[in-house]
Amino acid sequence: MMREAVILAGGLGTRLRSVLPDTPKVLAPIGKHPFLYYLLHYLATQELSRVILSLGYQHQLVQQWLAEADKGQFPFEIQTVVEPQPLGTGGAISLSMSYALAAQVFVLNGDTYFPISLSDMEQLHQSMKKPITLAACYLEDTGRYGSLEIDETHxxxxxxQEKRDRKPGWINAGIYCIDRTWWTSKPFPEIFSFEKGVLETMVHYHAESSLVAVFQANQFFIDMGIPEDYIRAQQMIPAYARI
Structure with missing residues (x-):
């Protein structure tokens, strides 16, 4: 069975400009390697056939790093797709989906490290028969992210939930399993936000029978979206990944 993943790595990384002024987030130095190195090494354990890198800002630097990297350490094909203009997360997914072949495609935020079992997530996704499954992580403080209200039974x-209280709960951890044919059949605009335009809309208008399934995992999680967490990642990711 073919298994593919898309890494969303085209963002401008404006919140990290103070520490990474001219570097795409996936190439942010973490210890001895760029963040993308750790992300690809995690994906190398997940029985993937192909990884599609959705690129935008400073895409030439990512392509240069890939050209110089030892491809033998990654047991999958790596394909790059470059946005012709900033497309938003939704537009980037649509562009990448046009290159994908698998029935279900995993989509990962390019600034988040959450090394879950994609096989387990895929099993849940297939059993739920929903077009989208998102991975959720439990945090003691959800204030920076906002939280999810989950129907634990279904x-x-x-x-x-909006970013308000600093309370424990489940957050959207930035990994999704999406039915490719469902996605490509939708008349999405060229430029749009996946989070606002798809996820929140689907949940809001189908509250009684949500179309978004959730895979809950208590797993190491770090999001490098802000300088403080990027600094934390310097020690935490290499220690966890043991690379």
Missing amino acids: HTVKSF
């Missing part, structure tokens, strides 16, 4: 997302 493994679905009931609502997305």
Whole structure:
């Protein structure tokens, strides 16, 4: 069975400009390697056939790093897709889906490290028969992210809560399993936000029978979206990945 993943790596990384002024987030130095190195090494354990890198800002630097990297350490094909203009997360997914072949495609945020079992997530996705499954992580403080209201019985997302209280709960951890034919059949605009335009809309308008399933995992998680967490990642990711 073919298994593919898309890494969303085209963002401008504006919140990290103070520490990474001219570097795409996937090439952010973490210890001895760029963040993409750790992400690809995690994916190398997940029985993938192909990884599609969705690129935009400073895409030439990512392509240069890939050209110089030892491809033998990654047991899958790596394909790059470059946005002709900033497309938003939704537009980037649509562009990448046009190159994908698998029935279900995993989509990962390019600034998040959450090394879950994609096989387990795929099994849940197939059993739930929903077009989208998102991975959720439990945090003691959800204030920076906002939280998920989850129907624990039916493994679905009931609502997305705003970033307010610093309380424990489940957050959207930035990994998705999406039915490719469902996605490509939709008349999505060229430029749009996946989170706002798809996830929140689907949950809001189908609250009683959510179309978004959830895979809950208590796993190491770090999001490098802000300088403080990027600094934390310097020690935490190499220690966890043991690379």
